[in-house]
Amino acid sequence: MSPLHRKLFRDLLQMKGQALAIAAVIGCGIAVFIGAQTTLKSLSAAREAYYDRYRFPDVFSSLKRAPLSVVDRIANLPGIATVEHRIVEGVTLDLPDLDEPAVGKIVSLPDRGTPRLSDVHLLKGRLPEPGRTGEILAEEAFVDANGFEPGDQIRAVLNGRLQTLTIVGVGLSPEYITTIQPGSMFPDDLRFGIFWMRRRQMEAAFDMEGAFNDVVLSLMPGANEDEVIRQLDLLLDDYGGLGATDRDLHLSHRFISDELKQLKTMSIIPPSIFMSVAAFLLNVALRRLLTLQREQIAALKAFGYYNREVGAHYLQLVGVIIAFGAVFGWLLGTWMGQSMTGMYASFYRFPKTVFRPEFGVYLTGAIISFTAGMIGVAAGVRQAVAIPPAEAMRPEPPPTFKPSLIERLGWHRWLNQAPRMILRELTRRPAKAMLTTLGIGFACAILIVGNFGKDAITYLIDFQFGLQERHDATVQFHEAVPQRVLSSLQSIPGIIRIEAFRSIPVRLRHGARSRQTSISGLDENRELFRLIDSDEKLVNLPESGVVMSSQLAKILDLKLGDTVTVEVLNGQRPVRNAVVSGMVDDFSGTAAWMRREALHALMREGPVISGAYLQIDPEHEAAAYRALKEAPMVAGVTLQKVAVQSFMENFAENLLRMRMFNVAFASVIAIGVVYNSARVSLSERSRELATLRVIGFTKAEVSRILLGELAFLTAMAIPVGFLIGSGLCRFISKALETELYRIPFVLNPSTYAFAAAVIAVAAVLSSLIVRRGIDHLDLIAVLKSRE
C-alpha cells in the first residue's frame, strides 16, 4: 500500500465518528432507494409474468345477457386477438363462523380445460368437475382469511336459492390480485370472496343456458383500444352492455398500479433528501480536513505531487466514506426490499413473487451516492489543491469578524460575551449556519412526512365514515324493487334506521370525454349517507340536476350549469341530459348523485329502489345480520364499519413499523448533522476554547459557547423543518393523487410535536458526545499547536 493510501486510512480512522455519521446518512438514502426500487421491480416483474402467463385481458365488459352467437361477432371486430365469454354472478354467503353476511362473486370456467383469458392458477386441490353439482374453486385470500381447506363446504344463495357449495380447490387469478368489493374502499377478505364454477353448473343455477353476461378481450399488437371499446359498446348495446373498460379502470390492476406509483415516489423523494444532506455533511467535513491539512497539501505539492494527485487523494477519502455508506445501504436496502416485497406478497396474491435484487438498481444507487458526494466536495477540493504551495505553507489568515446585525442594532447590551461569540460566529458564515439549519430541518421534515400517511388516512377514514358514510351496512337488491320492500327490512330487529337509494349504471358524456360510473338517487333528509366537501361542509342535493364529485367533473371537463349527457346502461338504456347543479370536492371515487325523485323523473320510472343504507343497533348486531343473510331479495351486504375496523388494525401494525424506520432515519440525519457540525466547530475553535479554559472559564461555560450555537441552530431548524415537512406532504399528496383516491393534506399537531421532540433528543445526544471532546481538550497541546 502506498504511503498516501496509508495516510488516507489513518485520516479516516482519525475522523471515524464523522465518517460513520456521514456513511450512515448515505446508507439510509441508498437503503430507501434500493428497498423501494427492488420492491418496485419485484412487484412489476411478478405482475408482468403473471399477466403474461395467465393471459390478463386488455378490455373488460359486463352485460345483461347475450346469446353465445354474439361471441363470434365480437371476435370479428378489428384488432381483437382473443375473446373469452363467461357468466359472472354475485352471491351471498352464509359462513358458519360469521354472524355478518358475506358476499362473493362466481365466475364461470369453461366446461373443458381452462379459460383462454384470465386463466386460474391452481394452488391446492383440483378444478371443479363439470358434471358435479356445487363444486367450486375458491380464491386464496378468502380461503386464508376464513381458514378453509379443500373439502370444506359453504352455504350460498345462488339466484335466490340456497345451495351448499364444496370448495374442491384453491386458486388465484390475475384479475383478482387484490379482491375489493366494488363500492368498497378496502379489501375485506373475510367477507368477500371470488369463486369459480364450471359453466354447465352456472348455466343451471342462474338460468343462463347458451348465454353469457361478461366478456374479456385481448388485443392484437397495435390495435386501437379506444376504437375496440367503442365498437364493443355498440355491439353489446342491444344486450344490456354496461360499458367496456380498459385495464386502467380495472380495480385490481388500478390498485397495484397506484401502489407501484407510490413506490416510485418513495424511491425518489426520501433518497434525494438523504443525498442532499450527505453532500452537505461531506462538504463541511472535508473542508475542515482540508483546512487542517493545508500545510500537508503544500508539502505534497512541494515534493512534486500534481494537483490532480493531491485532489484525487482527498476524493478517494470521500470515496471510501461513500463506499462504506453505499455497501451499508445495499445491505439494509436488500433487507428492506425483501421484507417489503414479502409484505406486499401477503397482501397481493401472485402465484410467485421473487425478490429481484437487480444489479442495475444497486449500480444506480452507488452512482447516485457517488455523484451526490462528489458534487458536495468537488469545489472544496479544487480550491484547496489550487492554492500555490508557498501560500499554503503560511498559516491561514485569521477569520474576519464583523459586528453582527444585533450588535449593529444596539441590542447587544443585553447579551454577555458567550452569546455575542455565538452570534458573530453565525453571522460570519451565514451559509454554513443556514445549511446546518437546513440539514437538521430535513431530518425534522422526514419525521413529519413519516407521520403524514397516518394523519391523512385517519382523517380520510374519519371523513369518509364519520361524516359522510355513517351507515353500518349497505344492502343491495337483485333488481330495482318497489319502495314497500323497505318495510320487510324495518321488521328486522336491531335495524334502527333505513335510508333507501336508487343506483343506476351510466356513462356520462361531455363532448369527446366520457366516463362510466353510477348515479345514486338519494332522499332529501338523510342521516346515514351525507355528501361532505373537503372543508367539511355539508352539500345539499338540489331539487333537480346532478351533483358530482369534482374529480369526475374534472375528468369530464364540466362546470356548474353545464349539461351532461347521461347514457343509462341498463333497462331501456335511455339517453338523457342533466344539468350539473352541484359539485362535491371529496376524496375518493368518481361518483354522481341526484335527488331520488329527480332520478326517477329522469328515468321516467316509479319510486323503485336499488338498496338501502342501514344503521344497526350494536346490541342486536348478530340477530340483524342473521336476518339479513336470510332476506331473499338481498343480493349483497357491504359492511363498511367492520371492514374499516379490520383495515385499521392491519394498518396500525404496518404504521408502527414504518414509524420506527422513520424515527431511525431522521435520527441518523439529525445526529449526523448536529454531531458533524459540533465536531467541526470543536476542531475549528479548539484553540479559542482552550484559551477560554486557560483564562478561567469552566468546562460548562466553554461547552455553552460551542453547544449554544448548535442549540440555537437546532431551535431555528425545527420551524424550518415544519415548513419543509408540510411542503413535502403537500407535494406528496398531489403526487400520489389518483382517480381512486385524493389524499387530504392533513397534519395533526401531535405530528409536529413528535418531530420536534425527536430532533431535540437527537441534538442533545450528539451534544453529549461532543461535550466529552470539550472535557478532554488538552489545553497545552492545543495552545502549542500551530494553526
Next chain:
Amino acid sequence: MPKEAATIVFETKKVTKVYHMGEVSVHALRGVDTQFFEGEFVVLLGRSGSGKSTLLNILGGLDLPSEGEVIYRDRHMADFDENELTRYRRDHVGFVFQFYNLIPSLTARENVALVTEIARDPMKPEEALELVDLGNRLDHFPSQMSGGEQQRVAIARAIAKRPDVLLCDEPTGALDLNTGVKVLEALQSVNRELGTTTAVITHNAIISDMAHRVITLSDGRIESVHTNDTRRLANELNW
C-alpha cells in the same frame, strides 16, 4: 570548492516579487541578481522579511517572480506552467522547511516513501534515513519523535530522491543548539557526499561559517555576497 569553471545551477536576473494582500502591496524582492553553482553550499542570511524565503520559494518552483528571469540550467522558469513546475519540483528539488511539514499520520519511513514513490531514481527510504542517522526510528510517527529527529526525517525525505538542489528554509529555526547542530551535520554530509547544491536560509549568522558562500539579503535586495576561505564543520558551531 566552487571554481571559476563551475557550472551555474541557478541564475536570477532582476527578480522582483510583489504580494498583494488586500489593499497593501508588499515588495518582497526588489531586483535580485545572483547565481548558484553546482555542488556549492550557500547560506542565505537576513532578517525576517528580508525576502530570503521568497527567493528560495521562487528557486524551488513554489512561487513565480512578478518580474525578472530565473534560469535553471539554461531553462527559463518563467515559461513553466503549473504542470511543468510540479514536474521540476518532483525531479530536481528537495525541500526542508522550518516546521518540518511531515505528514503526521505517516511513520518516518512512510513520509520518505511518499517522495521516493514518485521520484525517478530514488534511494530506498531506509537508506535515506540511515544517512541522517535515523536508521533506528523507521517506524515512529512524527508525534513520537523530537523536533530534531523530525527535521532529520524531513531532510531524509528531501534527499531520498537524489535531488539536484536542496533548499532549506530555516531548518534549525525551531530547534535548540544540540539538535540544530545534528541537523546541520546531516545537511553538510549530504552536500559533501552526494554533491547536492544546497541553499540554507537562516537568520543565525553563525551558521554562515559552514557555507562556501554567504548571500546576505536586506529589504528585498542583495546586500552582500561573501565567500568563506575556510569553512567550519557543523559540530564546531556554537550559538
